Amino acid sequence: MNADPYRLANVPGLTRVENTDLQQLMARCAELTRPAYPHQQVYGRYCTIQEYVDCPPELAYEYLRQGHHLEEWTFSLRDFAPTGTPGLWAGDDRLEEKTRIYCKVVANAEAMTVDFHCSWDQSDKLWMVYLMRVVPAQLVFDKPGSVITWTNCRHPYYDRNPYPDLSPRADRPWVGDYWDLFYAGHTVEMANLKAILEHRHQRGLPVSSSPRATVTR
Structure with missing residues (x-):
């Protein structure tokens, strides 16, 4: 007798070899595979991009984990300086004036994950979380270099500003207004990251740069 201590047979909606044959599985996969997908369906709740970078994973991770490099590879984050809270930095997002x-x-370091916990206007709740991981390309592509993944989840605050009174001006657009452009915008920034890492590595230059002199804010 095949015991089922977890009673999986009672869980509705499971697709497993015990209840689905290969032909049924192929038919289901065909239903889920389409020549085109609506943008909202693919990027409505999550935005994930990935890129191969011709740079050793250890160097790529070391570069990413040092937050001051955000000023190099992102499109608009500039002028970071430490705050009075250990580990917390403040800067300007020039995507919008005075933000x-x-x-x-x-x-x-062991998993080579780097997560950036961010927010506009205030530091009490860092709700904009950018999840990045460096994977050795030797492991997944059988060649030197790195694969870098980057995921964002659509936090409810993207749809509404929870601190409207902290906005520098009443007519400033909210970061969530740009959500539909996250895939495109992050692809541009990932291309910046790839270009910087490959340029320095291929020329024998130090991949990481020293942080500029900063003043605590």
Whole structure:
């Protein structure tokens, strides 16, 4: 007798070899595979991009985990300086005039993950979380270099500004207004990241740069 201690047979909607044959699986996969997909369906709740970079993963991770490099590869984050809170930095997001952005880097060297916890206007709740991971390309592509992934989840605050009174002006657009452009915008920034890492590595230059002199804000 095949015991089912977790009673999976009672869980509705599971597709497993126990209840689905190969032909049924192929038919289901065909239903889920389309020649084109609506943007909202693909990027409505999550935005994930990835890129191969001809740079050793250890160097790519070391570069990403140092938050001051955001000023190099992002389109608009500039002038970061440490705040009075350990690990928290403040800078300007020049995407919108007079917009302050706060950022804390949470990194794990063993997994080579680098998460940027950010927010506009205030630092009490860092709700804009950019999840990045460096994967050795040797592991997945059987060649030197890195694969870098980057995921954003659509936090409810993207749809409404929870701190409208902190906006520098009443007519300033909200960061969530740009959500439909996240895939395109992050692709541009990933291309910047790739270009910087490959340019320095291929020329034998130090991949990471020293942080500029900053003044605590």
